[in-house]
Amino acid sequence: MGMVALREGGALETEASGDEGLAPRQKTEAEREQIKLRATYLSGIAIGVFLVGGLSLPSSILISGKQNFWIAFAIAIVCVGASPVIHWAARRSLKDLDR
16 A cells, blocks of 8 residues: 655655655654653653652651551562652653654
8 A cells, every 4th residue: 555645835745665765754843742751751750659659658658657667668678669660651752753
């Protein structure tokens, strides 16, 4: 099946042999900014998860004097582990800038 591409000025360009011969389309400035904003948003979430779940919540449980050390430790481990995963997803989305 042939490919149809819309070029600047509204002209249509067709390609009969599929993906062969078509250069990858350059991203518009708006698309590039959306990718950057998505990565920034995800990085912010990663930082928030680390600070709130990994530091604040366990610290407040321990300081309050309750003997819920294991709950605080489990919450901290989950949040400290989730934070880099979210940050990795943000960094991976930035690779779309090169495509």
